[in-house]
Amino acid sequence: MTRLILASSSATRAALLRAAGLDFEARPATVDEAALKAAAQAEAIPPADAAILLAEAKAERIARREREALVIGADQLLVCEEQWFDKPEDVAGAREQLRALRGRTHTLFTAVVAWRHGQRVWQHVARPRLTMRDFSEAFLERYLAAEGEAVTHSVGAYRLEGLGIQLFREVQGEHSAILGLPLLPLLGFLRQHGALED
Numbered sequence: 777m778t779r780l781i782l783a784s785s786s787a788t789r790a791a792l793l794r795a796a797g798l799d800f801e802a803r804p805a806t807v808d809e810a811a812l813k814a815a816a817q818a819e820a821i822p823p824a825d826a827a828i829l830l831a832e833a834k835a836e837r838i839a840r841r842e843r844e845a846l847v848i849g850a851d852q853l854l855v856c857e858e859q860w861f862d863k864p865e866d867v868a869g870a871r872e873q874l875r876a877l878r879g880r881t882h883t884l885f886t887a888v889v890a891w892r893h894g895q896r897v898w899q900h901v902a903r904p905r906l907t908m909r910d911f912s913e914a915f916l917e918r919y920l921a922a923e924g925e926a927v928t929h930s931v932g933a934y935r936l937e938g939l940g941i942q943l944f945r946e947v948q949g950e951h952s953a954i955l956g957l958p959l960l961p962l963l964g965f966l967r968q969h970g971a972l973e974d
Contacts, residue, residue, distance in 0.1 A: 778971040779845040783838040789850055789957045796959060798972065803842075805834035805849065813853075813860065823855045824901045827887035832896060839891035846971050847891045850957050854931045856882035863931050867920055870933035874919075874943070877932070879910040881946075884932070886953045888962050890969075898965050902958035904949025906932075911943060919943065930956075 777799070782790060785804035793800055809830060816826035835849025854861040856877055864870040883905050890898040911919075919939060920927060927933040934940030936947070936954055952959035966972040 777973075778969060779842075780966070780971050781838055781842055781845045781847045783834040783847050783849045786850075786956060788955050792952050792955060792957050792959055796963060798966070800848075803838050805837040807833040807837060809851070810862075813862070817860060823853050823860065823883070823885045824887070824903070827851050827853045827885040827901055828889060828899055831887040831889040832891075832899070835889045835891040835896070839894065843893055845892070846897075846966075846969060848888060848962070849891070850886070850888045852887070852931055852956050853885040854882055855885065856880055861931060864928050864933050867925070867927060870927035871916065871920060873933050874908075874916060877908050878916075879908060881905055881907040882932070884949070884954060886956060886958055888958050890965060892969075897969070900958055900961040900965070902950060902953035902961070904947070904954045906944055906948070906954070907946040908943050909945040915942075 780800040782802045783805040790802050830851035831849040835847045839847040864873050886902045967974045
């Protein structure tokens with residue numbers, strides 16, 4: 777079986793792979809995501825391509841040292857009406873972000889890239905679309921109080937696997953892609969490349 781490395785510090789992505797029965801190593805890749813995003817926006821790179829760029833930077837960083845392994849990198853961009861959102865820095869930032877997303881539909885550009893033998897061998901971008909309901913200020917404050925600092929751990933200031941699901945009116949797309957890793961396309965690729973039994 778091919779050795780598999782997840783180039784990520786994300787506990788959620790690792791949990792998704794473990795739950796799917798994969799044997800892998802997690803190796804966080806240090807990249808300047810803020811600088812890459814800023815450059816992508818300055819160059820008017822489309823969000824899907826920017827998500828690939830970020831995922832690839834992580835995979836490449838690890839793959840340069842682990843040429844025989846199959847290295848997986850992933851990243852996610854939240855875009856609402858052409859505005860890009862980042863993980864909020866604190867609860868106050870999460871409050872403002874959720875107010876901005878309230879009652880509107882946003883897209884999560886969730887990219888996954890595979891590197892092996894010094895080159896990219898596969899990529900995929902999922903585009904889940906989520907519509908937040910027009911929740912009240914009272915609900916927003918109860919939500920933030922219940923979630924606390926956890927709201928700073930995701931790009932949308934929500935976790936669908938928790939209380940965050942109550943923020944939404946409609947959710948379209950693969951659940952795992954919303955969480956940060958398009959699992960079904962990835963599993964299909966891994967089966968084709970000997971990292972998973974067919």
